[in-house]
Amino acid sequence: MRIGYIPGQFTEYIYTTTCFYVKNHDGVPPNTIRSSGIAISGSKVGCAIIANVKIIVVEDEPPIRTFIANALKYCVNREVKTFENGSSAWEYLKDQTDVDIVISDVDMPGMSGIELLQRIKQQFPARICIIMSGDPMNEELALKNGADGFLAKPFKLGNLFEVVQTFVING
Numbered sequence: 001m002r003i004g005y006i007p008g009q010f011t012e013y014i015y016t017t018t019c020f021y022v023k024n025h026d027g028v029p030p031n032t033i034r035s036s037g038i039a040i041s042g043s044k045v046g047c048a049i050i051a052n053v054k055i056i057v058v059e060d061e062p063p064i065r066t067f068i069a070n071a072l073k074y075c076v077n078r079e080v081k082t083f084e085n086g087s088s089a090w091e092y093l094k095d096q097t098d099v100d101i102v103i104s105d106v107d108m109p110g111m112s113g114i115e116l117l118q119r120i121k122q123q124f125p126a127r128i129c130i131i132m133s134g135d136p137m138n139e140e141l142a143l144k145n146g147a148d149g150f151l152a153k154p155f156k157l158g159n160l161f162e163v164v165q166t167f168v169i170n171g
Contacts, residue, residue, distance in 0.1 A: 053168055054078045058089040058104035058116065059132075068103070071157050072164070086111030090119055099127065101164060103151075106133040106142065114138075114145055121146040128167045 053076050059065035062084070069080045083089035087110045093099060102120060106113040117129050131142035134153035142150050149163045 052076070052078055053100040053164075054098055055080045055164070056089060056093065056099055056102045056104075057082045058084075058086060058102065058108070058113065060084050060105060060108040064105075068160065071160070075161060075164070085109055086113060086116035090116055093120060094123065097124075101128040101130065101167060103130045103132065103160075103164075106131060106135065106138045114141060117142065117145050117147055130163055130167075 055072055055076060055078075057065055057069045057072070057080060059068065059082070065082050065084065069082045072080045081092070083092065085108045086104070089102070089104070090111060093102070102116075104113040104116055113131055113133070117131060120127055120129055125146075128148045129146065130149040130151060131138070131147040132151040132153055132155070133139070133142070136152065139150045139152065148167060151159060151163060
C-alpha cells in the first residue's frame with residue numbers, strides 16, 4: 001500500500017512494491033530487505049503483534065501521520081504518540097526514557113527530521129530512529145546521521161511493519 005498526500009487535495013492509498021533499508025548496528029552497510037506484503041481485511045491491516053513497544057510518529061502531513069499511527073496501533077501493545085514537527089517531538093522526547101522507536105519524516109517546518117535525529121542520537125544513542133522521506137537524496141543523509149532505518153515514500157504498510165519488527169526482534 002502506498003501512502004501519498006497532496007496538500008489541499010486528497011490522500012491516496014495505492015498498492016505498489018518498494019523496499020526499505022536497514023542499517024545494522026554492527027556497522028555493516030545497509031541491507032536491502034524486500035517486503036512480502038500485507039493482508040488487508042476490512043478496516044484492519046493484517047500484522048503480527050510487534051511487541052510491547054512505545055512508538056513516536058513525527059510527520060507534518062495530518063492524513064499520513066494519522067494513517068501511520070492508526071496502522072501501528074493494531075500492532076503494538078502500547079501507545080503510539082504523534083507529533084506534527086521535530087520541535088514538538090523533541091520537547092516531548094528529551095525527558096522520556098521509555099520511548100523505544102521514533103519514526104520521523106525529514107522535511108517538516110521548523111526542526112527537520114535530520115536535526116531531530118541528531119538530537120536523539122546525541123542524548124539517547126540506543127534509541128531506534130527510522131527516517132522516512134519521499135526524496136531519495138535524504139536516504140544517505142539520514143543513515144550518515146545515525147538513522148537505524150530508512151523508509152522511502154511512498155511505502156507499503158508491510159514495509160513499515162517489517163522494519164519495526166526487525167528492530168524489536170534484533171533489539
